[in-house]
Amino acid sequence: MENYFNKIIELFVKSDVSTSSQDEFYRWLIGEKFSVEKEKALYGLWDNLKEGTPAETSTQTQQSLHDVLKKIKQRQRGTNVRFLRFWQVSAAVLLIALLSALYSPSNKTLVNADLIEQYVPVAEMTRLTLPDGTEVQMNSTTTLLYPEQFTGESRSVYLLGEANFKVAKNEKQPFIVKSNDFQVTALGTEFNMKAYPGDSTLSAILLSGSVEVRFNNLASALILKPSEQFTYNRQTKEETISHPDLYDATAWQKGELVFKSTSLREIITVLERKYPYSFVYALNTLKDDKYTFRFKDKTSLQEVMDIIAEVSGHIRYRIEDDKCYILPL
Template identity: 35%
Template sequence: MSKIRQIIQEYFNNTYSESIRKKFSIWLVDSKATEEKDKTLQEIWDNLNISADTSTESSYLQLQHRLFIGRKTYRRQLFRKIEKITAVFLIPILSVAFSYFYLKNSKLPAIENIEYAEYFVPNGEIRTLTLPDSSKVLLNSGSVLIYPQKFDGKTRDLYLNGEACFTVVRDENKPFIVKTQDMHVEVLGTVFNVSSYADSGNSSTTLESGVVNIRLKNKQSESILLKPNEQMLYNRKSGVSEVKQVNIETILAWKEGHLVLQSMSMDEIIKTIERRYDVTIFLNSNKYNKEKITAKFIHGEKINEFFAVLQQLIPYMKYKIEGKKVYIY
């Protein structure tokens, strides 16, 4: 029996602290033993004999934004099997099992002595955070940032799921590194934006000023240097990355509360709107698959105003808003 399987089974007879659960989040984005982890968790998932109740949907939707899930493929499995298990059982299976593995088997030195903080931004909000080195972070809706309470090591490492704009205090002796499921973004002192939501098909880094060095996890031997007004866009499905010139004001429009759609698919629009307005959107048709929408909302439009405009762009679209739920037909 593998160590991972033993650890997951041992979880059911133990309780772990919040600090260990946070450290799990950091470990989970690591790409080591991905196939074995997924296989073991999938088998345990399939063997659970649990029925969902009326709170399953809301609990699971909250879970999506709380967990630092690093593999989109596993999230898709969760969506397909949502009717089988409630979020309350999913949380400990994922978090505690991997936290234990990380602490007991990681080769990182003295990890137990590092105190991590987790900063979560709910859907519908944008928040500002000051880091221990006085660097500033503006986090977009539905984002999670995990960082040491003190930058005592040789580098300033942070772990991001979501979107954030960093204004980094320069320290030539201590590089600032943002780690996501796809890439490591290293800087000394600069202003840049990272977008890496776990449920998105793409991730990106955009530079406003200074210089950033990017290393993709699937190409560790290669580095990508960005200059101001450049963006590195990574396609998770194809594994292909590209660097292009962009309008930095458009990329950072979310900082001012603006919403900019640039040739977005309906699937991308739904995820963006769910985060922005803190709603759940149900799409009951595949007839919008070929739609690509470009639009700009800069007047603080409410959700009903947004969909009124979207319907003008897609005249055959039908929708209904019921509280925190939106149905598209």
């Protein structure tokens, strides 16, 4: 049975598949059925990869990638149950992407460097400076992989989550942020990219300079102008370009929460990243109505939920320990 799952995963890694097929594969991979067998096959494939990796992939690089994934796996085991599904998604997406990179002859920049993992826990943010001088601010529950030194024709990093990049200018070495089937390429600019595992939409906002956005399984591309936001829906394949209020679009960097025409389900997804609480509710409790809210930095969850419950008019809530229960009126 384990060998069967190994063959499925290896076939996926070595094949070009559509975005919809990728989504279906990830849902199958993190499903509870045969979870033990799938996990063994997934990490077994990784552990046995040395024998079949391309010649240009060094043993040191393989070990570097392996160490990153080992830390993610350990974090899965040590984290609270409420975060388990998020890390199942993150680990699955990340591992498959890195395995695919090792099998892809066109993706040498990522695999030819020793990788460093930077992770931001729930309810936190962090700043860091990459080896080339690029400044990065990362939102909560975000993982960034980057090399100890940028070599080759481009500077490539891998993002799961949301981050703002102030890219150090280097016209000879483009800066590329990759996230599975979505990537942004820049020379010297500032942009915000959002690509959380499990979210149906991906987005990039250009604050200054110029960037190329590749989407739709990297088959489509366009150039953004300053103040433009590109949004792509993985499920519907719908793409839009808008001109949002840049202060609102980057509000998370100041610790603020801004929701514009957002459903309660989408709001709860953001709140679970912002606050160290899990939300418990029945899907039929939440209507599809859209809401607009703005909350200042350091607003407590109780204050947030008081306003949401009052405005929506059809829910109430109760906070107990590390859980927030949402109930119908």
